[in-house]
Amino acid sequence: MENCSLNVLILAAGLGTRLRPLTNDVPKPLVPVVDASILDLQARKARAIGDVRLHANAHYLAEQVVAAGETLGFEKVWVEQPEILGTAGPLHRIYAAGYRGGLLVMNGDAYCSFDLKAFVRNAQAQAARPDGPQVALLAVDFPQVNTFRVGADGRLAGIAGRFGATEGTPATFSGVSWYSDAALSRIREGEFDIREFWKQEIAAGRAPFVDMSQLNATWIDMGSPEGLMHAVEARLEELGRDPNEAVVVPGVELPAGVHIRHSVIYAGAQIQPGETIENEIRGKGFNWKVSGH
Structure with a gap:
């Protein structure tokens, strides 16, 4: 299925345990945030890039995500049953199905104000360089986490407590990433944790590029009650209303x-x-x- 459109995957398979019982009847990506769900809002931001094909994965209350994807004009909602496939699994599935044109990955539980078009442009520019990184990760400055360690070359050097360098500029992964077709071809069937793939890329001399140009953009994890309230406030302000x-x-x-x-x-x-x-x-x-x- 060759195409030149950028594919966008919005991760929407999580269980939403921190928002129970709100998420007993509705998956977290479909929880209303003022006037729209996060899935809808993320889809709007992705479409602002230009020519894109929207995908989502689904597991918990998957039928609701499938229905929402149809309403919102998604290319496909990839249902994961009986088990969730992590982050690496759905990336492999999309590439194995023949989709080409690169892949932008976003979280279905984060409210953000990133300039996604600029991020993709930076990622593609890095990948086009001789021996350039084929994976790009968008970072934010979130001191409570900041597990990334970024080297002087702007590439991922390690993740605190997991692998790689303990020194380097600290940053937090925003959940937004980009993969070239070449990178996607290297994700093996059955691979689950995307961080293990990043580790493999580092070991092979292909360390991911970490884009730190939007460190201070709005980035809210709406997976907790406080996070959900902050997302509501941010959306009200975006709409020009009183938070x-x-x-x-x-x-x-x-x-x-x-x-x-x-x-x-x-x-x-x-x-x-x-x-x-x-x-x-x-x-x-x-x-x-x-x-x-």
Whole structure:
């Protein structure tokens, strides 16, 4: 299946355990964030690159992700059953199916403001150099993590606690990466952990390029209640609205006299008439307190 379009894979197979019970009935990539799901928002950002083919993988509540992919115009949603294939597995599947044109990988649980077009352009420019790196990883500065060790040559030298150099510029992997067709051809069937593939690339003298040009861009892991609230705030600001605004999911009917500030109300939330709600996320079977903006 030869084509020259850039393929984009949005990883959407996770179990969403940190957001249970919200994710009991909906997979994390489809949790509403103000006006759209993260899967939808990531797809929009990917399409801004230009000519792309959208893919997603799915495992937990896979039928919902498949349906969303059809609605959003995805090329294909790759269902992983009975087991999740990690990150390396879905990359191998897409290449083995004949898709060509390179592959951009994004997370289905991260709210971000990256310039993806610039990242892909930088990655392709690096790959075009003689002996240039065929894998590019977009980094952020997140001191709580910062496990990457980046060498003076701008390439991945190691990951703290796993392999490689202990010295180098610290950074955090954003979950956004790019692979040339040549790199994808080297991911073996049955490979699971993409970090092991990066390790192999380093050992072979093909260390991935680490793009550190967008270190201070917005990057939010929405996999926890606090992260979800931060994603809601960021989306409200992106829409030109007050980040302290109350967000009530369509279809939720509020009792009389309820006052809500800096909170998100999902279907099934228990709310009393006249109640004041602030700094909370509520839904069916849960009431999470979150920090104020």
